[in-house]
Amino acid sequence: MMMTEPKPTTVGEMLTLEFLEPLELTQSALARQMGTAPRLVNELCNNKRALTAETAIMLATVL
Template sequence: MQTTLRKPVSVGEMLVKEFMQPLDLTQTALAAAMGVPRKHVNELCHDKRAVTAATALILARVFGNSPDFWLNTQRRTDIWLVMNTPRERERVERAKPIDQAA
């Protein structure tokens, strides 16, 4: 499995730089539009909360894009983190194809 050396753009970075700043949206305003507590938005913006399917659907509705956009952004970051964390990468590399297991 190959992964890039450069960390992909995180959901928080994408949310803030590509959506909130151009629209001059505060975390409070976005939280109101999403119908979630401000803390939820703050945690998303600071990459302390992962995007779930429900959050992806909400963000897609608010910004007029697709839930897949948000889920794929999260997925790329998650995979990169696993592949660039020694302990996690070791876990992945211990796995064997089913025909070689046993």
């Protein structure tokens, strides 16, 4: 029997499931608090953008 490795958790899944939903934050509200465009947060949540060091620092400051 072959064992398969589970898929790693993506940045978008972690951001949405661990922060936005429990804190009842919208993507727009998070973007406003970060001082960035809502598109950045949306692309992170939908795994269409990689997390940069600069964005990680902004997220850490807000969350």
